[in-house]
Amino acid sequence: MDLYKNLDQRAALFKALGHPARLLMLNLMREKSRHGEELAAILHLNPATVSHHLAKLTDAGLVSAHKDQYYQVFSLRGEILKTTLMEMVEMPQESIHTDASPDAFRDKVLRSFFKRGRLTQIPAQQKKKQIILEHIAAEFEPGRRYEEREVNHLLLDFNEDYASLRRFLIEFNLLHREGSIYWRAEKPE
Template sequence: MSADLNARAALFRALSHPARLGLLRLIWTGPLSGDTLARLMNLAPATVSHHLAGLAEAGLTTVRQDGHHRLHGVNHAALGATLSALIRGEAAAPAAQDPYRARVLRAFVKDGRLTRIPAQRKKRDVILHELASLFEPGRSYSEREVSDALAGFHPDFFTLRRELVGLGLLAREKGVYWRVTEGVTPHTPQMADDLTLTLPGTVK
């Protein structure tokens, strides 16, 4: 069986549970956090996380970070295709989320917080790439800002900060950090240094 047919079948499997249809209905007009969805659905957060992961793996939802919360939205392009077009191959199957990434996030992220830092390098890299999305490309951050952002997810922000730099997801110079993104030039460290001088108590 072709990969394309498998992708189409995965879409129908993802829609085969009433809870998943209910979640899509709730986020149809705008993204919501997992905690909010759990409250509206009257389901345990772990149950909602499981169903959201199934929808994401099938490419039916989008996820973006907003502060300490992950907001789940609808992939309207994927759900806009007709059943006839999907079955006949006239519409593209949605791009599925990496199943391994989804499993790692489901195992280590609960209620918007990191339960523990994975010991296995491959799993840790998945978490670090997720945390890197907290930082806006093209913007400089003081060390205190980076630490505060990471502390919202796990108390060992020292390790997370060091690992993000070590993996090349964040760059650091003279106490200034910025997201490493191809084609995006951050503010110069000197400009950011001027900013950090006004922030006492910077974590070293």
């Protein structure tokens, strides 16, 4: 079954389950197979309406139909219902990336605070400060030891207020210091 592979198919499955009348139909079919006229009588619905609902259930792969004498008999296809909600919600990472871009927020923040490579201002908000500081910290080579003078020089490329930047980098644990020697922190990941 390669139905339910992508996002929209899964949403469609849930949508098919998202109506009381259809849930009742599935319950009735759980007991035994049923034909349209029967369901219509039980649910006090117009046969056309039942047809409509049954079409949705069949499209979603939840029921199947076969002919018997005068009737079109519908049966529950129970296999899919054995999976957990989580398995059905959970999409592989890569398909999340195709449908959305998880770094969009980060990108947006970086774009709005950096102009031509320079930091226009230091954001007051933690989450945004974190993002721009991480971006700046990436300029330091891991493992290498820096004199304070070198650090200042490097930071000046981003903003004239190099002292604040240096302080924040320390505060956010992106840069470490011992005496006048600085080095970049290990990446958390």
